[in-house]
Amino acid sequence: MSLEKKPGGFRSRAKGEKRAPAFGNRPMAPRPTRYQPGGDPRALGDVDLARAVAFDVLYRVNVEGTYANLALPKALTEYRLKRRDAAFATEITYGTLRVQGILDIVIAHCSSRPLDSIDPAVLGAIRLGAYQLLYTRVEPHAAVDSAVKIVAATGNEQAKGFANGILRKISRTTPEAWWEKLQPADELAAIAFRHAHPEWVAKSFEQALGGRDELDAALAADSERPIVHLVARPGEITAEELALMTGGDEGTYSPYAVYLPGGDPGRIDAVRDGLAAVQDEGSQLIARALTEAPLDGPDGGHWLDLCAGPGGKAALLGAIARIESATVDAVEVQPHRAKLVQQTVRDLPVTVHTMDGRNPSFEYQFDRVLVDAPCSGLGALRRRPEARWRKQESDIAQLAQLQYELLASAINLTRPGGIIVYSTCSPDLRETRGVVNKALENHPVVELDAHPLVPNMENTGEEKSVQMWPHRHHTDAMFFAVLKKTPEKLG
Numbered sequence: 001m002s003l004e005k006k007p008g009g010f011r012s013r014a015k016g017e018k019r020a021p022a023f024g025n026r027p028m029a030p031r032p033t034r035y036q037p038g039g040d041p042r043a044l045g046d047v048d049l050a051r052a053v054a055f056d057v058l059y060r061v062n063v064e065g066t067y068a069n070l071a072l073p074k075a076l077t078e079y080r081l082k083r084r085d086a087a088f089a090t091e092i093t094y095g096t097l098r099v100q101g102i103l104d105i106v107i108a109h110c111s112s113r114p115l116d117s118i119d120p121a122v123l124g125a126i127r128l129g130a131y132q133l134l135y136t137r138v139e140p141h142a143a144v145d146s147a148v149k150i151v152a153a154t155g156n157e158q159a160k161g162f163a164n165g166i167l168r169k170i171s172r173t174t175p176e177a178w179w180e181k182l183q184p185a186d187e188l189a190a191i192a193f194r195h196a197h198p199e200w201v202a203k204s205f206e207q208a209l210g211g212r213d214e215l216d217a218a219l220a221a222d223s224e225r226p227i228v229h230l231v232a233r234p235g236e237i238t239a240e241e242l243a244l245m246t247g248g249d250e251g252t253y254s255p256y257a258v259y260l261p262g263g264d265p266g267r268i269d270a271v272r273d274g275l276a277a278v279q280d281e282g283s284q285l286i287a288r289a290l291t292e293a294p295l296d297g298p299d300g301g302h303w304l305d306l307c308a309g310p311g312g313k314a315a316l317l318g319a320i321a322r323i324e325s326a327t328v329d330a331v332e333v334q335p336h337r338a339k340l341v342q343q344t345v346r347d348l349p350v351t352v353h354t355m356d357g358r359n360p361s362f363e364y365q366f367d368r369v370l371v372d373a374p375c376s377g378l379g380a381l382r383r384r385p386e387a388r389w390r391k392q393e394s395d396i397a398q399l400a401q402l403q404y405e406l407l408a409s410a411i412n413l414t415r416p417g418g419i420i421v422y423s424t425c426s427p428d429l430r431e432t433r434g435v436v437n438k439a440l441e442n443h444p445v446v447e448l449d450a451h452p453l454v455p456n457m458e459n460t461g462e463e464k465s466v467q468m469w470p471h472r473h474h475t476d477a478m479f480f481a482v483l484k485k486t487p488e489k490l491g
Helices: 049-064 068-078 083-098 100-110 120-135 140-153 157-171 175-182 187-194 199-209 215-221 239-246 281-292 312-324 335-344 378-383 395-413 433-442
Strands: 228-232 257-260 276-278 302-305 327-332 350-354 366-372 414-424 445-448 479-485
Touching: 049 068, 049 083, 049 120, 049 140, 068 083, 083 100, 083 120, 100 120, 100 157, 100 175, 120 140, 120 157, 120 175, 140 157, 175 187, 187 199, 187 215, 199 215, 199 378, 228 239, 228 281, 239 257, 281 312, 281 366, 281 414, 281 479, 302 312, 312 327, 312 335, 312 350, 312 366, 327 335, 335 350, 366 395, 395 414, 395 433, 414 433, 433 445, 433 479
Parallel strands: 302 327, 302 366, 327 350, 366 414
Antiparallel strands: 228 257, 228 276, 414 479, 445 479
16 A cells, blocks of 8 residues: 555545444344443444444454454444445555554654553554544544544543544644655665555565566555456356356456456355355466376376365366366365365365375375465465564464475375476465475476466566466466476486
8 A cells, every 4th residue: 555645535424424224124233332342333432333343343353363354344234334334444444454554653653652552442543543644535633533532432531632642643744744754764665664564575575576676566556455356167157158147357367267346246146156256366377277287197187285275276176177087185284174175165076184284194196286385475465454464574484394395295195297286375485486496406396387377477477487466467476386296306
């Protein structure tokens, strides 16, 4: 998200604005008399419901570890916000989370106390007010007044003056002046600051891009709302048919992809009936690449998804396998995720196993193995606005070790002449080329050129592997490499 104030945006909420009538016959729960953080937002006194819901979701995300993209839609439905209020709540919730690190820098500059000593509910209300002051067209008095009311309604009456003082101080300086005052002197740090990313993430992207020419565009893309990609299940429905049913457009790269212009994909008949599903086009390409990569010898139809949860790639592999008279084994270490895989692949030739992919108990080898490894998720930051501030660079080393162990296991499970596709939803070189290069040095595999497997996709990197980017391809920043097992280690 750029630090520039939006030319449009939301104006102040009208006091006493009427709410939409309740729909259906289901009565709403009684309004509680006192708010408890993480509780019913309707108890936040006379704070308008849009801001109350936004604050409640922010609290849940920062204190309870909830995911905003799950909590907010549920709250909007539960409390029946009409369209304009829902749009406002969505903007200030996701916006506050995306730029939270920058807001904290501004707040810390104005606060007489360290941020970690401020009550989480108070800090959440100040962040919400500061976002409206710095990034929207909301009138300053409305942003400040509503935040102070939230502070009082959370049982922090004594902190009203503290919150009011910080927000008034923020409001007396223009956003542009704040950015000029607080922007770091270092060029890379300044780029990260402008786009509201931790500096280590900006450095990771810079290294993966091979320089700074596209860094602004790559970081900006993380704050753009992605359109929904659907996958038309092969053998069930074509992308052309799905596009006609939904009013969407056929995908640019995947023969199964449809771009949905808007609306709730869960309401689409084809999705409800299991003929289609929500899946990023990049993920579709990776699953398809596994089935298209050239083997040595015949394909015996034994395919493996070694890290299958939550099941999107396993389902697409299963649909293709049904056409090709093949079978898929899907491994997932977490029981609850294994259940998700089982639900996703129902009626497909896929057998789900709950086991650790580093040491699975298979007595046979496979023709094709997918390692869609657990990763930092830096390639999908646009999907979870809070993610960029939750992740730690210190996690990368441990993840890379796990990724290498899973890839080593996949190589052992692959027959000579068979194919291994290694993929991540992260462009970080430590998780991508670092893992692949280590496997090439220590295991009997050679790397194949992956680019022919995405023939219509340009500018996917100089290596044999493929690196996608949101700003280039409008997919998540997915990476994949294709390895072939050799009878013995070369060289």
